[in-house]
Amino acid sequence: xxxxxxxxxxxxxxxxxxxSTPRRIWLVSRLRAVLSLxxxxxxxxxVFVWGSFVTSKASPKDVDLLLTxxxxxxxxxxxxxxxxxxxxxxxxxxxxxxxxxxxxxIGNEALDLWLDTYQISRSFRKRGIVELExx
Amino acid sequence: MIQxxxxxxxxxxxxxxxxxxxxxxxxxxxxxxYSRLAEPILLEIQQRxxxxxxxxxxxxxxxxxxxx
Numbered sequence: 772x773x774x775x776x777x778x779x780x781x782x783x784x785x786x787x788x789x790x791s792t793p794r795r796i797w798l799v800s801r802l803r804a805v806l807s808l809x810x811x812x813x814x815x816x817x818v819f820v821w822g823s824f825v826t827s828k829a830s831p832k833d834v835d836l837l838l839t840x841x842x843x844x845x846x847x848x849x850x851x852x853x854x855x856x857x858x859x860x861x862x863x864x865x866x867x868x869x870x871x872x873x874x875x876x877i878g879n880e881a882l883d884l885w886l887d888t889y890q891i892s893r894s895f896r897k898r899g900i901v902e903l904e905x906x
Numbered sequence: 907m908i909q910x911x912x913x914x915x916x917x918x919x920x921x922x923x924x925x926x927x928x929x930x931x932x933x934x935x936x937x938x939x940y941s942r943l944a945e946p947i948l949l950e951i952q953q954r955x956x957x958x959x960x961x962x963x964x965x966x967x968x969x970x971x972x973x974x
Contacts, residue, residue: 846939857939859946872943873931881930884923891920895913 772825772899774890780904784820794830801866802834806903808853814844816875818903821889825901833863837885838872908961917954924951 779787789799802820809815815838822835838856846857855861862870871885892898908914924947932940 842934845936846942857942859942859949869946871946873927874934876934877927877930881927885927888920888923888927891916895908895916 772901774897774899776819776886776900776902778902778904781906784901784903788825792829795824798824798831798834798867801868802836805834805836805856805862805866805868805870808856809838809840810905811853812840812844812849814841815905816840818905819886819889819900820903821898821900822869825899834866834868835889836868836870837889838870839875839877839882840872842874842876844874908957914958914961917958921951921954921958924954 785799785803789795789802802824806815806818809818817839819837820834821837822833823831824834846854849857855865856870857872859870862868873882873885875882886900890897890900908917928944928947931943935943
């Protein structure tokens with residue numbers, strides 16, 4: 772995928788990245804669970820996915836994602852199941868996902884720096900990020 | 907793994923970017939939420955800084971020998 776942030780609908784995204792191998796089918800089910808819990812907070816604003824899951828690799832290790840949430844979001848105010856999404860250790864264990872998150876009030880400048888950073892792979896290649904359209 | 911000076915500079919910029927994200931995040935989250943969200947970012951910073959230190963710990967001659 773070329774560098775940049777690419778907007779995609781869930782159906783298109785799941786069809787492209789979540790069907791070709793048993794590993795991908797499993798990981799997309801984990802991602803669906805994460806997003807369902809995050810959406811249950813009613814504070815989810817934006818979702819970005821990057822890393823090996825959005826490449827052609829047959830067996831990605833995990834899913835890397837960034838969630839932004841409304842300014843009044845607080846983890847302790849959401850149900851226990853959803854709280855796991857915002858605990859990096861639990862999210863990794865339960866959902867095989869590296870979940871990064873922040874309130875939108877960190878500002879667009881900080882968000883852009885964050886996205887710029889994850890557009891550079893650990894092998895220093897520029898890579899794309901997918902932003903999922905929310906319903 | 908960092909193999910060139912340019913890559914090291916990029917890695918340093920990534921660390922600086924993540925530090926800025928944390929500085930902004932700590933202004934707008936509760937202490938508990940900041941601790942939660944900072945954990946994976948701090949780990950990322952630590953890993954990238956380790957790579958920078960490993961690169962800088964070798965001389966140019968050693969690097970050339972490794973790449974050759």
